[in-house]
Amino acid sequence: MTSADPRTNPDNFCYRHPDRQSFVLCQRCLRTICPECQTPLPVGVICPECLAEQQKGARSAEVKRMPGRFARKMRSDRPVVTYAIVIFTIAMYLVQLIPVVGGTVTSALAFVPAYSVPGTGLPYEPWRMLTVAFVHSTPLPFHVALNMLALWALGRSLEPLLGKARFVALYALSAIGGSALVALIAPGTFVVGASGAVWGLLTAMLIIGRNLGVNILPIAILLGINLVFSFVGSGVSWQSHIGGGLVGLLIGFIFSRTRAQKRQPLQAALLVAVGVGLVALTATVPALLYL
Numbered sequence: 001m002t003s004a005d006p007r008t009n010p011d012n013f014c015y016r017h018p019d020r021q022s023f024v025l026c027q028r029c030l031r032t033i034c035p036e037c038q039t040p041l042p043v044g045v046i047c048p049e050c051l052a053e054q055q056k057g058a059r060s061a062e063v064k065r066m067p068g069r070f071a072r073k074m075r076s077d078r079p080v081v082t083y084a085i086v087i088f089t090i091a092m093y094l095v096q097l098i099p100v101v102g103g104t105v106t107s108a109l110a111f112v113p114a115y116s117v118p119g120t121g122l123p124y125e126p127w128r129m130l131t132v133a134f135v136h137s138t139p140l141p142f143h144v145a146l147n148m149l150a151l152w153a154l155g156r157s158l159e160p161l162l163g164k165a166r167f168v169a170l171y172a173l174s175a176i177g178g179s180a181l182v183a184l185i186a187p188g189t190f191v192v193g194a195s196g197a198v199w200g201l202l203t204a205m206l207i208i209g210r211n212l213g214v215n216i217l218p219i220a221i222l223l224g225i226n227l228v229f230s231f232v233g234s235g236v237s238w239q240s241h242i243g244g245g246l247v248g249l250l251i252g253f254i255f256s257r258t259r260a261q262k263r264q265p266l267q268a269a270l271l272v273a274v275g276v277g278l279v280a281l282t283a284t285v286p287a288l289l290y291l
Helices: 048-058 069-074 080-096 101-109 128-134 142-162 164-185 195-212 217-232 238-257 261-290
Strands: none
Touching: 080 101, 080 128, 080 142, 080 164, 101 128, 128 164, 128 195, 128 261, 142 164, 142 195, 164 195, 164 238, 164 261, 195 238, 238 261
16 A cells, blocks of 8 residues: 555655655654664663663663574564464364364364353353453364454555554454454354454554545445445354454554554553453443343
């Protein structure tokens, strides 16, 4: 996605690389910086100019130390978190194919609404709202392949733009949102798959792209096609898709409105509130069905 004229919205572009969009600010000068220009500190990141000033003043061994291999990868343009999620999910799918063991893993991680409602006589396991994104239907690989292909395509754009921590929060909360709507609308279903999380990435990109002034028509078309497939596809949990998509819209709006450095605490608080709210809603509203 590119803007016709990046200068029309300069606050969303790296001050050293005007063609690179980013939501990350230097914690000292508050200028927008892309992953290549970021140096991680104990709290936040810093731009090259501010880092040089800090090195001149402090001259500490920690500041002058060359970043390690892991640190260089984490602040590079490469979407390493996206790749890690894809690799881990595919590895879990291969484990699911193992006789006996695979069925046990699927049963332990899949989302069953009753396990997210305390007092039903079943174990209370709310983490299933998230772990559902790491297991898929077997033995046909189409389910996991389509989800991971979509995650790979979306993550390569969103992760460098948002930063790795925000990307993880978006993916996790979208997965939880998909599970929440399943519990509210279809409490008797058994759900697996990362579709809710992927839908959250897609709708968040729609909001963020519009905020950055880029062409969002291709995203809107892709979203429409997926929406139709969600309702006509056999064995597809449309509740998970819609739930993840709605949460993705909300998270994208939060990111767009709390981008300034001084609003970062508010952003973190809102993300925590969304997560807690989804878990609490899933634990209370469906409980009426089990009374």
